[in-house]
Amino acid sequence: MDTLQIAIILLIALFTLLSLGFWVATTLFSVAILALILNQQSAIDMILATTIWSGSSSWTISALPLFIWMGEILFRTRLSEDLFKGLSPWLAKLPGGLLHVNIIGCGIFAAVSGSSAATTATIGKMSLPELRARGYAESMAMGTLAGSGTLGFLIPPSIILIVYGVSAEVSISRLFMAGALPGLMLIGLFMSYVVIWSLLNPSKLPRENTSMTLVEKLRHTRQLFPILSLIAFVIGSIYLGWATATEAATLGVVGSLALAWCTGSLSWDMFKTSLIGAACMSAMILLILAGANLLTVAMGFLRLPAMLAEWVVNLHLSAGWLLIALTVLFAILGCFLDGISVVVLTTSVILPLVEASGINLLWFGIYLVLVVEMSQITPPVGFNLFVIQSLSGRDIFKIAGYALPFFSILVLAILLLTCFPDIVLWLPGLLTQHAH
Template sequence: MDPITISLILVVTLFILLSLGVWVAASLFIIGLLALVLNDQFAIGMVTATSTWGGSASWTLAALPLFIWMGEILFRTRLSEDLFNGLAPWLDKIPGGLLHVNVLGCSLFAAVSGSSAATTATVGKFSLKELKKRDYHESMAIGTLAGSGTLGFLIPPSIILIVYGVSAEVSVSRLFMAGALPGLMLAGLFIAYVVLWSLLNKTKAAPLGEPMSFVEKLKQSRRLLSIATLITFVIGSIYLGWATATEAATLGVLGSLILARLSGNLNWALFKESLIGATGMSCMILLILAGAHLLTVSMGFLRIPAMLAEFVASLDLSVALLLVALTILFVILGCFLDGISVVVLTTSVILPLVEAAGINLLWFGIYLVLVVEMSQITPPVGFNLFVIQSLTGKDIFTVARYALPFFMLLILAVVLITVFPQIALWLPTVLNN
């Protein structure tokens, strides 16, 4: 059977499996095995065993469960309350007021979580209630949370950057460095939009809070000191070359346990729940990675990535047109798959095209994360939309409508890093010299 026919069979089978609700990891294993069978590959057991081990036995991946565990521990503490109460006194008089708590709170938690859904849930479970109590406009309260929650994918330590780094064989530490400035840029775009919206919609603005003295503000903000220290310690140790990503993750877990103990939240139930939550998430991601690696090896036997790269090369597309096509592809895939699955499922096929086009793989990782962030607020399977739906009771399309301006800002961010690639590449270049 020729490779094109086999490719069509594999694509159709994959969509059928996913539409039936089969787990992504199981679907990838089934398609990989089917590809080996259709290719008349007799050593299926050996290929499956070696590829599965090769896709999951990586020292770099040791950072993954540790960063997830760190986020799980902090998710179960009073961090959301501390973030809101610590930031609120300084933001109350700025146009947009406490809406900025969603943006800055998500930025801070993203720096210790690495998960978009966890960031949205942690900040939202307290901020939405407080914003509603203060009569903030519902669309902006929900929209700022939906958009800002995506920062969990970009601001280091990002789980999805670890997954991409392993899949593309790019340094995770360098990816963390590359994600810092684009993450801050995106947070800045969100803040600018909130300020502009507030100035143009003064009748919808919430009343100002009670005035506080400078000393009172400092006293209220002491709650932020511990989390700021943890962020600085974990991320700074990577940037300064004191620790690898895995070593920094270990320090992060230790630091989060200390913070939970100091806040009075650490007990056996929290420890057990956080460990079980981290184990479940890590196993899911590792299974997806193993399945994707088997599929990659299977497609290698069929020469599918090479033929696809040759086909795209024959079209003689410019880099800009290639990126536009990839953006549309990733957003469509993101409507049906979670972000990590999109990255793992596509890298084996897409990376040969990207390399052939002369695109820097470090830069492409940041571009890819930004595009995947769009899918987090795109129905019907935008994970952030589901999280906010569970917090507010609103239907998913209403939440998506509120998040639409932030989707457009994500597109603007993609355009900016494409036109000015040094936004992503400058920091890794400087810190590695």
């Protein structure tokens, strides 16, 4: 049986298992073992043991459960309430009013949670009832939340960037630096859209009557200091070279526990629940990574990635056309899989093609995250859409319609990064020069 026939069998097996509802990790292990059997490998048990151990015992990957735990702790504090109270006095007078709280609030929470779903759920629980009570258009309240919730994937520390860094063997600290400017750019694009929409639809906005003195605004802003201090503490330690991503994650857990204690949210039940939540999420991701690592090894035995890379080189496909093809592929996969699964499922095959086309792997990581962000607000399996549906009770396709303008903004952001790659590469390059 030649390699092409084996590849077709594996592809059919992969999509069959996924469509039958098998767990992603189970599917990856099953397809990898099938590939080893078809390749007539005799020491499958030895390959299985060594591959799983080497894929899950990396020091770098220890940052993953720590950042997840940090997000779980903060998810159970009064952080979202403080964010709303601290931001609303300053944003109420902007065109769009408190809709901007969704965007800025998600941006700030993303910088400490690293999870798109946690960002959407935390900010949504607080903002949706408040915006509904004040008379804001449901379409924009849910649309801004759906779009801005995806920032949890991009703004560092990001769980999916850690997963990509481990899979692609790219420095996680440099990936965090690379994600900062695109994240700020997205916040600016979202806010600009809200301003333009508000100026064109003034009748759909309530009149905010809150007028505060500067002293009152500053008093409310004090509630932002703990969370902003934690962001500076965690991200600053990475950017200034004082700590690796793993060490910064440890500092983040300590800082979030201190923040929970200061706000009176720290209790034994809260500590236990956050630890169990982080353990469950970390176990799921690590199992998916182990399955993906085994599949990578199996693909290596088949020489499939090398053959695909040679095929792309022989096609003389430009980097631009390759990116267009990959964008379509990732968008389709993202309709059926969560973001982390998309990354681990494709990197073993895609990265040789990307390298063969001369695309910078650091830049590609941020591009990949942006495409995965798009998939988070694409039905039928847009995870952010499910979160908002659980909060609002609205039909998922209606929520997807509300999120469509923000989906278009993400497409625009990908075009901007492709035309101006320095948006991604400038900050890591600057800090590398400074280190030397």
